[in-house]
Amino acid sequence: MQAQTGSSPAADDIAKAEDAIPTRMHALLERAPMSIAFTRDQHFQVVSEHLNHLFGHGDHTDLSGQPTRVVHVSDGAHSALMERLQASFAAGRPVDEEIEYVRADGGRFWGRLQATPVRWDAPAGEAMWIIEDVTAARQLRMQPTWIGKHDPLTELANRAEFERRLAEHVGSRRHEPVSVLWLDVDKFREVVNATGAEVAEHFLYHLSQMLITKVRASDIVARLEDDRFAILLPDCDQHYAQIIAEKMRASVAGFRLRWGLHRTRVKACLGVVQLHPSLENVDAVMGAAAQACAEAKAAGGDTVRVFVSTAVMEV
Template structure:
């Protein structure tokens, strides 16, 4: 009689396809699925049971929260009705207020203390278990008082520790209005949350319930608990409540009547809010009380299913071991491909079906790999020659480290062969901060799909610096860990030439001050984007400068202009602009400067120029300055109006006798 092994061997020789073998394995898996289906059905039933238990727990918690909210609303309605009967015009009379409180028996039974205050927070009357009196007490610094007076609405205060007991209390307030509807005082009272009738019956222990029921504030502090030792402690410290409190905190501590329910730590925890008081009702019960039978059934099904799965797995393991023997031999031969100790066509197993096809594909791949390896070696030799002889610095980096660097790159930075290999790219820049800022700009470019191309200040090995044009791009776009290829060339000379041309185009060659065109550009920019503080402009015309030119010559005039420019520059800040407009005309742009400060600076400039003397040959040369001040305001919206105002102010200074300071729009001339 043929054995199972002989039948399986015959089937594999007859039907060598992996499809047949997988079909055979599938038959075994179908048998195993019967057992697992039972488990899945029980799991679905258990899931539905859990949902019902969670919904039931949440419904009970919502009911309790609604009941507490109703009690608070009833308390506020009682206060509102009492406030309507309070004689608001007598609030300033403590005796009348005490008499009125003594007749408030309904509120006295609901609140532990009663008080009436005026609009300044002074307590006019106080009632507690010791009687009615007027204490020397002012509550204007209490949050609940300020909210009631400012918002004109009833307020339920945050829970606080009572001064006369270790119980938490809260204060309920109601604004008192006069005949015109103005808030002229406050009616309120305090409640001891434990001993008052507001909550203890809600959280009282049920002998038939192994659960825990508490009330907390928005900070998670316990306001009501069957065990008084928990009052004002963090509810999260109770292991039975901790999962629900943690979920509530992660959700942002919402105080919503809808609430939520969850199962965690072997318990069902549900929470619902009391919005009027900013409280949370928390209920926790052991999950086994509801789900014990269902879980026991699940465990039994799991044991049966595991046994079936184990038996089926053993069968599948034996079958797979036999069927995949040729594949293991193929794996061993594939691993020897990297060793190269066998010829490409040797050592391959003989097999049929998909494994045989895979063996043939691997043999073909090995032949193609050998051909490609030869081509790669040739390409690598060419790239090595290119890197070695290229006049441009070339480098490859990865994770901010230099992987490959050519000779030109090393020579540009003053390093010998191989000294930059593996080093951090930060050594190429003046500081770590510069390197980090550059790295951020590079990442920004690459994320935008653009290569990086920028002139960067770099440091040679000997500490000298130069400007290099750095161009780079990822070897593989879109891969965060891809290598980056860089090229580098020294552009210090070209950059210096550009900077020299830029300076000449914006500065006066004689005085080295900003020229007229650059000054007008900066002034127009300030007019277009005024800052939060005022700015002023000074326009200076030298007095008697023509006499200097006519009597001493242009060389003396140039010397006077240079010295005057220096004295003007000494009177301003680095953020201000001093310019030569042409001839003997100068201008100053004072940023963030009031008109009074501008007048002081202008007078200092005038005095400095007046005190200036130049010894030229056998005579002394002297000039003065007429200065016009213009405050940049909305009345002078553009460059043309500012320049016209400046000319007018300078003319006023000259007309007043020269060597004066005049302010545009004012009669002030100094």
């Protein structure tokens, strides 16, 4: 009896899937609206069409195969970046920073570089770079008016700007309800101790960007200090503010930070307060929100508490 030869249908499917990977990768690099490059030994190996265009290359020129030095403003700047990449990758951390780059025609721009090894078990091998033109955003952040109103780490409104916006509503004769949320991350000091200050700062940045997605364009999200945030909700009464707070609490609990080899998650407490005539000034409103949040902390964390004014209870 002659033995059967040839591969099984399952093996054929696996082989077809593997053969399709290069085709899919080529399509991704050509069509995805992202500037991506794969580098090795200080050379660009494969470059997306968008990255080529970002650096002023087109149909007749290509960064693929060229030294990574050609997009940097000087030998020193390039060498310093290579040292930072090597140190960060060896420590299990990606690189995320803004760098001044040079285009093919000599023009310069500021780009946000997000770089990570393709394989964390081989940090000195191939790396993936994602570059975004942040020139306009950087120029905006350099304006004194922006600096005075924003937190430099998270780019959210700072406490002074939040309180200024809140003051526009305190004592207002307008009849629309206004609420404030106070958010305090639970046990954030443990995250700092476990992962280090750099990873913790990245966590706060990405957490803040997530919080923005949970509110309306008319709402204000601010970083007050450390791991404490506040949210101003115009035209929002206590009932709906509590619903928003519960959604934010659940979103924080479900949020995961993946930063290189580091993984972390946290929970948060929120205090809710609706503006009322008994809260006569900004300090009173902020104090009420903080008090409600403290009560949530005392209840064990990962919860929401609502401040109820004694003046309201007596009515």
